[in-house]
Amino acid sequence: MIVTKDSExxxxxxxxxxxxxxxxxxxxxxxETVRLPDGRxxxxxxxxxxxxxxxxxxxxxxxxxxxxxxxKHGPRRVNLGLPAGYLEPSEDSLAAAQRELxxxxxxxxxxxxxxxRFTVDGNRGGGQAHIYLARQLRAMAEPNPDDLEEIKLDLIxxxxxxxxxxxxxxxxxxxxxxxxxxxxxxxxSTLEGKL
Amino acid sequence: MIVTKDSExxxxxxxxxxxxxxxxxxxxxxxETVRLPDGRxxxxxxxxxxxxxxxxxxxxxxxxxxxxxxxKHGPRRVNLGLPAGYLEPSEDSLAAAQRELxxxxxxxxxxxxxxxRFTVDGNRGGGQAHIYLARQLRAMAEPNPDDLEEIKLDLIxxxxxxxxxxxxxxxxxxxxxxxxxxxxxxxxSTLEGKL
Numbered sequence: 060m061i062v063t064k065d066s067e068x069x070x071x072x073x074x075x076x077x078x079x080x081x082x083x084x085x086x087x088x089x090x091e092t093v094r095l096p097d098g099r100x101x102x103x104x105x106x107x108x109x110x111x112x113x114x115x116x117x118x119x120x121x122x123x124x125x126x127x128x129x130x131k132h133g134p135r136r137v138n139l140g141l142p143a144g145y146l147e148p149s150e151d152s153l154a155a156a157q158r159e160l161x162x163x164x165x166x167x168x169x170x171x172x173x174x175x176r177f178t179v180d181g182n183r184g185g186g187q188a189h190i191y192l193a194r195q196l197r198a199m200a201e202p203n204p205d206d207l208e209e210i211k212l213d214l215i216x217x218x219x220x221x222x223x224x225x226x227x228x229x230x231x232x233x234x235x236x237x238x239x240x241x242x243x244x245x246x247x248s249t250l251e252g253k254l
Numbered sequence: 255m256i257v258t259k260d261s262e263x264x265x266x267x268x269x270x271x272x273x274x275x276x277x278x279x280x281x282x283x284x285x286e287t288v289r290l291p292d293g294r295x296x297x298x299x300x301x302x303x304x305x306x307x308x309x310x311x312x313x314x315x316x317x318x319x320x321x322x323x324x325x326k327h328g329p330r331r332v333n334l335g336l337p338a339g340y341l342e343p344s345e346d347s348l349a350a351a352q353r354e355l356x357x358x359x360x361x362x363x364x365x366x367x368x369x370x371r372f373t374v375d376g377n378r379g380g381g382q383a384h385i386y387l388a389r390q391l392r393a394m395a396e397p398n399p400d401d402l403e404e405i406k407l408d409l410i411x412x413x414x415x416x417x418x419x420x421x422x423x424x425x426x427x428x429x430x431x432x433x434x435x436x437x438x439x440x441x442x443s444t445l446e447g448k449l
Contacts, residue, residue: 070325071327085300133379133380175424179375183304209263224370230373231372246445
């Protein structure tokens with residue numbers, strides 16, 4: 060239904076919800092009964108609860124980005140990502156971003172900027188992706204990543220990163236978003252003569 | 255584990271999988287038993303199957319983008335998205351993008367470019383988001399959107415769109431990705447003197 064400019068878009072109401080699967084801490088699946096603004100009631104509207112995560116676009120003083128090659132079981136292939144990971148319970152997103160950058164790459168950053176936070180699935184929910192730009196990097200330690208993953212670090216120029224984004228090397232939506240946001244910030248800075 | 259530049263990153267092997275929930279066509283939840291490259295076996299690795307979807311960055315000849323204000327139950331608020339929707343069974347992504355643009359906005363486009371396709375959840379899977387740039391738009395019909403949603407169409411300048419992306423009006427990862435990709439294409443074209 061098209062709403063005219065003068066009227067407001069109305070929200071849905073959740074009348075009840077039933078937990079179908081509790082796989083805490085990774086996910087919980089719910090079936091909700093929702094009432095639409097026009098009064099219709101929809102049963103079995105599926106929603107997901109998942110932990111929030113961070114993705115870090117870490118830009119060196121030489122305008123290189125810290126990329127991570129890894130196998131991810133979602134896309135089921137080796138692909139190019141960025142430092143990223145779930146928030147720990149009660150951890151805030153900035154602290155998680157700083158922790159993941161240090162764990163996965165060994166770098167700390169003096170400049171942090173939140174570029175946005177977005178719900179992963181517009182219909183089902185899931186967690187939020189918190190996208191950070193990190194600058195003024197210093198190599199502080201040996202990387203010590205999540206023990207499930209084999210990773211390969213790669214310092215990537217902005218031109219190469221744009222090519223990876225276009226050629227399919229980047230496989231996941233979270234990494235793609237953070238890369239596009241990071242390239243945008245750089246492009247805007249270039250257009251404004253700041254770089 | 256850090257892999258040196260000379261060695262290859264190895265993939266995981268799914269030994270078996272068990273369906274936990276079949277909520278076709280919206281989602282199926284699986285529990286997989288996976289073997290990591292180092293030989294460890296992980297039980298209960300959760301994966302999701304969901305339909306692919308398209309998101310369309312539709313740019314008019316006046317450099318305005320067709321935005322859609324709508325309530326989405328994932329983020330549970332009214333927010334700014336783009337024309338988008340699930341692929342129908344056996345539909346290809348370009349056909350879906352063209353159908354969704356026409357249904358939701360009434361526009362057809364003579365120029366279509368795939369900007370990328372990305373798996374929604376790097377760990378769990380889910381569907382792929384197919385991001386399209388549509389140009390050379392023509393208003394062809396009255397909008398006739400999905401009957402669950404109230405929507406409000408909005409022609410948005412690139413400057414305003416950048417502000418919406420930064421101020422929280424955009425709530426979902428798919429829309430944020432498509433907007434960032436679209437703004438990137440425009441910025442690159444501007445830097446190269448094409449606009």
